Amino acid sequence: MSGRPILATQAMRAAEQAAIDGGTPIETLMERAGAALAEAIIRYAGPQPTLLLCGPGNNGGDGYVAARHLAGRGVPVRVAAIAEPTTDAAKAARAAYEGAVEPLGDSMAPAKVMVDCLFGTGLKRPLDGDVHAQLVRLGEAAGLRIACDLPSGVDSDSGALFGPVPNFDMTVAFGALKPAHRLMPAMPACGRVVLADIGIDTGTDWVEIGPPQLPGLDPAGHKYTRGLVHCLAGKMPGAIALAAMAAARSGAGYVRISTSRPIDGLPAAIAQIDTADMSDERIGCILVGSGMGDIPQVLTLALTSKAPKVIDADGIGALGEPERLKGQNAIITPHAGEFETLFGTLPGNKVEQALEASRRSGAVVIYKGPDTLVASPDGRAGFAPPAPAWLASAGTGDVLAGIAAAMVARGLPAFEAACASVWLHGRAGELAGPHMVADDLAAAIPSALDLL
Numbered sequence: 001m002s003g004r005p006i007l008a009t010q011a012m013r014a015a016e017q018a019a020i021d022g023g024t025p026i027e028t029l030m031e032r033a034g035a036a037l038a039e040a041i042i043r044y045a046g047p048q049p050t051l052l053l054c055g056p057g058n059n060g061g062d063g064y065v066a067a068r069h070l071a072g073r074g075v076p077v078r079v080a081a082i083a084e085p086t087t088d089a090a091k092a093a094r095a096a097y098e099g100a101v102e103p104l105g106d107s108m109a110p111a112k113v114m115v116d117c118l119f120g121t122g123l124k125r126p127l128d129g130d131v132h133a134q135l136v137r138l139g140e141a142a143g144l145r146i147a148c149d150l151p152s153g154v155d156s157d158s159g160a161l162f163g164p165v166p167n168f169d170m171t172v173a174f175g176a177l178k179p180a181h182r183l184m185p186a187m188p189a190c191g192r193v194v195l196a197d198i199g200i201d202t203g204t205d206w207v208e209i210g211p212p213q214l215p216g217l218d219p220a221g222h223k224y225t226r227g228l229v230h231c232l233a234g235k236m237p238g239a240i241a242l243a244a245m246a247a248a249r250s251g252a253g254y255v256r257i258s259t260s261r262p263i264d265g266l267p268a269a270i271a272q273i274d275t276a277d278m279s280d281e282r283i284g285c286i287l288v289g290s291g292m293g294d295i296p297q298v299l300t301l302a303l304t305s306k307a308p309k310v311i312d313a314d315g316i317g318a319l320g321e322p323e324r325l326k327g328q329n330a331i332i333t334p335h336a337g338e339f340e341t342l343f344g345t346l347p348g349n350k351v352e353q354a355l356e357a358s359r360r361s362g363a364v365v366i367y368k369g370p371d372t373l374v375a376s377p378d379g380r381a382g383f384a385p386p387a388p389a390w391l392a393s394a395g396t397g398d399v400l401a402g403i404a405a406a407m408v409a410r411g412l413p414a415f416e417a418a419c420a421s422v423w424l425h426g427r428a429g430e431l432a433g434p435h436m437v438a439d440d441l442a443a444a445i446p447s448a449l450d451l452l
């Protein structure tokens with residue numbers, strides 16, 4: 001899977017330790033992090049007066065290193081600290097910075113650029129009230145706010161906020177993104193997230209979903225080998241129509257709908273039939289649940305097929321037990337309400353919940369929301385890159401399900417197909433613009449595919 005790596009705190013510490021055991025001391029890692037932070041500040045903000053706020057841990061250490069580099073490059077720099085450094089690496093970084101260090105307090109003047117190096121992955125409780133007040137005051141007065149690794153006040157693993165956090169323009173992450181960069185409510189506070197490579201081996205079990213690699217066209221292929229998506233209609237045919245259109249626009253070779261009533265307004269290329277042969281071995285993916293309503297027999301019928309499935313909306317509600325999905329090679333696409341209906345209240349943060357749901361059901365789970373996550377039973381997770389807020393409108397979920405079904409029918413394994421659909425959905429949303437409706441979103445999919 002392509003995409004920037006994401007590591008939770010424990011995994012980050014293990015990766016850091018492996019680098020240290022491999023002969024790269026923590027001071028070298030901090031030097032790389034601080035230098036990268038300084039470089040990002042100069043590129044983003046130019047040589048404007050810059051104020052770095054440093055905490056007691058290694059996040060503060062990165063700040064002292066950055067301050068030294070900025071000063072060496074002629075940037076007017078000031079540093080303020082809330083406490084003396086407590087780690088050996090941060091102490092050494094502080095000692096190597098030759099400028100003055102002011103105490104953080106009411107009398108401090110703001111600067112054009114504020115860089116928050118107070119706390120990173122080590123923060124596990126709320127900021128002291130005075131420290132928080134200074135961060136907000138100096139942040140509001142600055143023209144640009146930049147966070148070192150994470151905005152202070154954010155829980156790295158869950159994306160929860162320990163208190164209100166100022167909105168940053170940019171966050172410079174080291175080694176890997178952290179879950180909070182891509183989880184609500186922290187995500188918008190991070191601003192643009194840039195990743196600095198500091199020479200740590202991060203692995204790729206968890207990634208920010210990047211552009212998918214889609215299988216090329218077979219010159220000898222035909223419509224069935226390009227992928228047959230078989231949709232099952234229910235009570236509200238508009239929803240399955242949207243999903244079918246999205247599947248067709250996503251490059252499925254053939255899309256057909258089993259429906260007892262003809263559906264108006266569908267492209268002629270989408271076949272409507274009044275039978276449903278679930279044993280047809282040409283089916284690449286069954287799409288069920290969008291607009292199904294209270295006809296659970298439609299879901300039961302789908303589950304008799306050996307073909308892979310995308311189960312959306314009412315289909316998720318009708319499952320009853322997650323275990324029914326075992327061996328189904330299914331992708332399910334719940335939003336928070338549907339997720340809770342099927343799995344109950346699971347412990348942990350959103351990533352832990354999505355992974356547990358995936359393990360229990362054996363299905364790939366697309367846990368939708370402003371911070372959509374894709375979880376695989378084998379422990380892989382894909383975090384959606386930021387997508388436009390205007391995707392929150394009726395029918396966009398049906399479009400996502402349709403894209404996912406097409407990706408499966410085109411031959412991608414379930415996890416890759418789910419991640420590809422999330423990526424394409426977000427890009428199609430951007431291209432369709434803020435006044436789009438779900439039909440426009442489906443129409444924008446080819447332009448999103450053209451980005452690849």
Ligand SMILES: NC(=O)C1=CN([C@@H]2O[C@H](COP(=O)(O)OP(=O)(O)OC[C@H]3O[C@@H](n4cnc5c(N)ncnc54)[C@H](OP(=O)(O)O)[C@@H]3O)[C@@H](O)[C@H]2O)[C@H](O)CC1
Pocket residue numbers: 012013015016029030033055056057058059060061062086087118119120121122123124125126127128148149150174175200
């Ligand atoms: N991952 C890497 O390979 C590298 C990361 N770098 C940077 O290091 C930080 C993580 O550093 P760490 O020292 O583990 O943690 P922090 O700097 O975020 O903060 C820990 C210290 O802060 C104290 N603390 C925690 N919460 C509070 C609070 N609310 N108020 C006051 N003090 C707090 C904590 O004290 P404890 O009492 O909890 O022990 C610590 O003293 C990472 O984010 C990167 O920026 C490396 O520089 C390069 C390699």
Ligand SMILES: [K+]
Pocket residue numbers: 059116117118119120147148149150151152
């Ligand atoms: K920080």
